[in-house]
Amino acid sequence: MSQYANPEWPIRFNVPDYGDAEAEYARESLLGGGSTSANGQFSHKAVEILQAETGAAEVLLTTSCTAALELSAMLLDLGPGDTVIVPSFTFTSSALAFVRQGARILFCDIEPRTLGPDPASVAALLDDSVKAVVLVHYAGIACDVEGIREVLKDRPDVAVVEDNAHGLFGRWRGEPLGTLGRFATLSFHDTKNFICGEGGALVVSDTADVDRAWVHYDKGTDRQAFFLGQVDKYSWRDNGSSFGLADPLAAVLLAQLERxxxxxxxxxxxxxxxxxxxxxxxxxxxxxxxxxxxxxxxxxxxxxxxxxxxxxxxxxxxxxxxxxxxxxxxxxxxxxxxxxxxxxxxxxxxxxxxxxxxxxxxxxxxxxxxxxxxxxxxxxxxxxxxxxxx
Ligand SMILES: Cc1ncc(COP(=O)(O)O)c(C=O)c1O
Structure with missing residues (x-):
């Protein structure tokens, strides 16, 4: 038996790890006179890191991974009669986000090695109703991406959405997790590796999805295009909601990402x-x-x-x-x-x-x-x- 300094000291399951930099950035965000709403100065810096690390076409900071999944579901234009394949062994949000858009779920099994979706189970469920397959990289270990790609090789109409709540900065064959499908989502909930209390992000791979992603993100408006000088006023364009992460939380996230x-x-x-x-x-x-x-x-x-x-x-x-x-x-x-x-x-x-x-x-x-x-x-x-x- 090894010797411990204090064998009776409790060992907690999770301990959120914030430091002085997180507190300083949050303070600066709150008291510095800049915007404290979404897309402020700290959000831009956090997004810069995430984009540089993933090579994504766009990263949108959201209030949670659940919200980012909902945003991805909106972008897929799902409706009655559509289905999404989701592993049974995952968090509710991986399925719930698509249900909220009117789709039904086909629950696939996981394979016992990585505990990610089993390609054989996905293949058995794949029919014309399927519009998307959700990948989960359980514990941050990539699922059988090759197997899933093989199953979907003749179905370019089926979108891959990575629920990458566990996998930021993990890799599969050198490729960053969160860059392997059309969309990926991240979680910054305080049980995750990088935290800001509650937070998330939608990672968009394809430039063709970027403008619509901003419209859904910005309460259905083209406000982002207005800020970029592409339109002279902004107005209601499409479906949407209020998905943005407030800048003081993005400030905390930035400090985390920097280390x-x-x-x-x-x-x-x-x-x-x-x-x-x-x-x-x-x-x-x-x-x-x-x-x-x-x-x-x-x-x-x-x-x-x-x-x-x-x-x-x-x-x-x-x-x-x-x-x-x-x-x-x-x-x-x-x-x-x-x-x-x-x-x-x-x-x-x-x-x-x-x-x-x-x-x-x-x-x-x-x-x-x-x-x-x-x-x-x-x-x-x-x-x-x-x-x-x-
Ligand atoms: C696989 C998976 N997806 C989504 C979520 C939801 O994340 P959030 O709390 O950021 O909405 C979790 C939460 O633990 C999760 O484990």
Whole structure:
């Protein structure tokens, strides 16, 4: 047993990591006399970083990833009779945004390696009603992008939307996650890698979508074209809503993005420490660790394990809690939920989603976890699983 400075010290699941720069920028935004609404000076700087990192045609900061997904759904012109393929194992927003635009959902299963959408399941659901497929890079590990591209190779009419809430700064075959489809969405909610309380972004790949994206973003008006001097007054043009992120929050986000290398390297260190501490005993205990394919650079959003038996999860979480360690699980499979049943185009089978959802356990994961704390979590988990195997 290793020695810890304070073995009883609680280890929280998530600790939002703000510093002086975040506070200074927010203060400057509030007191500096500039605009505090959307698209202020701090928003522009944050967008510049995101655009430079992704090479996107446009990035629009939104109030959340959910809002960005809704914006992407508006841009797809969905309507009654249209369907969108969404993995069952994801957050509600990945499906809800499209439902709000009048589409129905076809829930696909996930594949057990990356926990992203299973290309075979997508292929089985693909019919003429499908207008989009939503990709989720679970934990910031790219899904089987090649497999999905192969399934969609004869369907250029089907848009790929990456719900990249977990994957900012991750890569697949060297390409940034969030640049692999027509639209991608980001989350800056305070459980994510880069945070401003609540926030998000729509990443637009195709220049042909940019003008309409701004109109939907700006309450249905061509206000952006007016600011760019392209029209002499702005007026109501199309559908839309108020999606913009206020500048004081963009100021906080900018400070976070400016220290992206240090944030990502700290999260990578936590991931590697957990993996190294758990790997020697994982097989013998039937514990499955995250799989990082060779062509993937993870974004290090979260660390999950799959327990050998669903029935032990509650007890393992209690064992961790008794040692002061917070843990969590998710997602309740969407195809099996009340909302999913109500908004699905038809019932589908997603056995891997059900299995994974019942066995998945998330370990504490944040920027300030120390190596000793990671070891303490790993040791407690291993001891608990070993003691509770049937
Ligand atoms: C995959 C996924 N998509 C979307 C969201 C929603 O993000 P937000 O809270 O920024 O709307 C989450 C939230 O955790 C998520 O995990």
């Amino acid at each position: 992206r290398e240090s944030i990502q390297s700290r999260r990578r260190a936590v991931h590697e420490r957990y993996a190294a501490a758990l790997a020697p005993n994982a097989d013998e205990l039937g514990l499955q660790l995250p799989v990082v394919p060779d062509d993937v650079e993870p974004a290090y959003h979260l660390f999950h394990v799959l327990l050998p038996e669903a029935s032990m999860r509650r007890a393992v979480m209690s064992d961790l809690k008794r040692k002061g360690i917070e843990s969590a699980f998710h997602y309740v499979p969407l195809h099996d939920s009340d909302g999913g049943e109500r908004f699905a185009a038809r019932p589908t089978e997603c056995p891997v989603s059900i299995d994974v959802s019942s066995r998945l356990l998330r370990l504490p994961f944040h920027n300030s976890l120390t190596p000793d704390e990671c070891d303490r979590v790993a040791e407690t988990l291993l001891a608990s699983v070993a003691g509770r195997r049937s």
